[in-house]
Amino acid sequence: xxxxxxxxxxxxxxxxxxxxxxxxxxLYGDGVxxxxxxxxxxPFFLDRHLxxxxxxxxxxxxxxxxxxxxxxxRLQATMADVHPSGEVMLRxxxxxxxxxxxxxxxxxxxxxxxxxxxxxxxxxxxxxxxGLRLVVASVLRNHPQSVDPSIKSNNLLNxxxxxxxxxxxxxxxxxxxxxxxxxxxxxxxxxxxxxxGKVLTPPLDAGLLEGVTRNFLFEVGTDLEVPVAExxxxxxxxxxxxxxxITSTTREVVPVIRVGxxxxxxxxxxxxxxxxLEQFRRRAHETxxxxxxx
Ligand code: PDD
Numbered sequence: 001x002x003x004x005x006x007x008x009x010x011x012x013x014x015x016x017x018x019x020x021x022x023x024x025x026x027l028y029g030d031g032v033x034x035x036x037x038x039x040x041x042x043p044f045f046l047d048r049h050l051x052x053x054x055x056x057x058x059x060x061x062x063x064x065x066x067x068x069x070x071x072x073x074r075l076q077a078t079m080a081d082v083h084p085s086g087e088v089m090l091r092x093x094x095x096x097x098x099x100x101x102x103x104x105x106x107x108x109x110x111x112x113x114x115x116x117x118x119x120x121x122x123x124x125x126x127x128x129x130x131g132l133r134l135v136v137a138s139v140l141r142n143h144p145q146s147v148d149p150s151i152k153s154n155n156l157l158n159x160x161x162x163x164x165x166x167x168x169x170x171x172x173x174x175x176x177x178x179x180x181x182x183x184x185x186x187x188x189x190x191x192x193x194x195x196x197g198k199v200l201t202p203p204l205d206a207g208l209l210e211g212v213t214r215n216f217l218f219e220v221g222t223d224l225e226v227p228v229a230e231x232x233x234x235x236x237x238x239x240x241x242x243x244x245x246i247t248s249t250t251r252e253v254v255p256v257i258r259v260g261x262x263x264x265x266x267x268x269x270x271x272x273x274x275x276x277l278e279q280f281r282r283r284a285h286e287t288x289x290x291x292x293x294x
Contacts, residue, residue, distance in 0.1 A: 006078040006115040014116075023112055025095025028103070029155030031112075032056035035249050036075075036090045037120050040288035043075055043090060044249070048212045056151045057094055062111050064094055074115055083119035089250060091116040093154060123251045128277070131257030131269045132172040132246065134186070136235060137162035141176035141184040144207040149184065152209055163187040173246060175259065178207045183233040186246055189254075190214040193233060194243035194265075194272045203230035213247040213280075220279045226272060238262040243270025245277075252284075253277040 005017030025031035034049040043049075050068050057064050066074070071092070079088045093114040099107030139161045142149055147158065158176075166174035166187065175191060178184040185191055185208035192201045192214075199221055204210055221228035242265040244256035253276055255269030264270075 003116050003118040004078055004082050005117075006074055006113075008113055009074065011078055017114075017116075019095075019112060019114065020098045022098045022100075023095055024097060024099060024108055025093065025112060025154055027101065028096075029153065029157070030060065031093055031095030031154040032060060032062065032152055033091060033093045033154055034152060036092070037249055038079070038088045038090070038288075039284045041079075041088065042288050044284060044287065045212050045216070046072065046075075048215070049092075049249075052152060052210070052212065053092060053094065056153060059148070059151045060096075060153065061105060062094060062096055064113075065111055066113060074113075075117075078115045079117040082117045087120040087122075089118050089120040095154065120250070123254060127172070128254060128269065131255040131267075133170075133258040134173045134175055134244075134246075134256050135166050135169050135171040135260050137165045137174040137176050137187070139165065139176065141178050141207050143179050149207050149209055150204070159187040173256075177235075180206075181234060182206050183235075184208045185211075189246040189248035189251060191233075192217065192228075192245050192247065193237070193241045194245075194270055195237070195241055197227075197272070199226055199228040199272065199276070200231040200233060201228070202233055206232070211247055211249075213249055213252065216283075217247055217253070217276065217280070220276055220283060223279050223283070224275055226276065235259075238264070241265060243273050245270075245273040253280050 001014040003014040005012055005014055007017055034053045036043045036049050082088050095112045097108035097111045142158045147155055162174040162176050173186045175186055176184050183202050184206045190211040192199055218228045244264045246254050255273045257264055257267050
């Protein structure tokens with residue numbers, strides 16, 4: 001593993017980075033995380049990611065022991081020597097901390113703060129040219145009254161199980177349905193479709209992670225005067241769709257050409273998807289040049 005890691009302020013190589021087996025993040029998945037990437041070596045939308053990190057932590061009643069400026073410094077210290085000529089992927093993890101085997105939060109004195117910095121690997125351009133193949137997983141997205149998908153938690157078994165199904169079928173991603181049988185999101189990304197010139201994505205109420213990229217896509221759509229809205233979507237809508245794509249921090253915007261046995265639209269990456277991707281990248285690079293823009 002090629003990475004630099006920061007555990008509670010101490011920066012080491014990947015093989016030297018250690019967290020206790022009594023950490024409740026390890027024992028119970030009791031923690032939260034964010035994945036960021038840099039453009040021009042600046043963490044993109046750091047403010048939005050930290051806001052979501054704090055919101056997730058609050059839902060688990062984990063008190064994050066760092067201010068935003070502390071995060072900025074720690075991220076810089078961790079990524080300084082990583083992939084100097086290229087972009088970096090950063091993962092921030094906050095766990096409940098080290099404590100006795102107990103579900104009582106008071107068993108842990110202080111949260112553990114980990115940052116992993118690695119070279120960012122762009123999604124291969126061939127995938128963008130050919131488009132992704134998705135499957136609808138048999139495992140349902142967690143019910144919002146169970147492990148709420150809007151919390152970006154380290155408890156990722158729901159996502160892991162869905163992605164295992166996709167991998168088994170040699171697909172690129174898995175779509176998860178919610179308990180009502182509606183599309184919610186994918187195992188590691190948000191889902192969008194294009195129908196009659198409109199871009200649609202499942203509403204937050206479908207039970208999903210409110211992606212930073214998903215939210216940004218509404219702004220990118222406005223730039224292009226392409227309407228982007230929330231709508232309930234189901235498998236029965238697949239034959240009527242013109243285009244489909246997924247969004248995430250690490251993958252930006254990636255076209256989808258097939259879901260299971262259904263071809264989407266022409267079976268090739270769609271023109272609206274490609275315009276959104278182009279504008280997304282333009283805005284991301286602009287923001288990286290001009291910090292005041294985000
Ligand atoms: N994944 N939905 C899920 C379940 C995700 O795990 C992610 C992000 C997203 C997209 O969110 P954003 O646009 O804020 O990256 C949606 C990240 C990349 C990860 O797990 O590493």
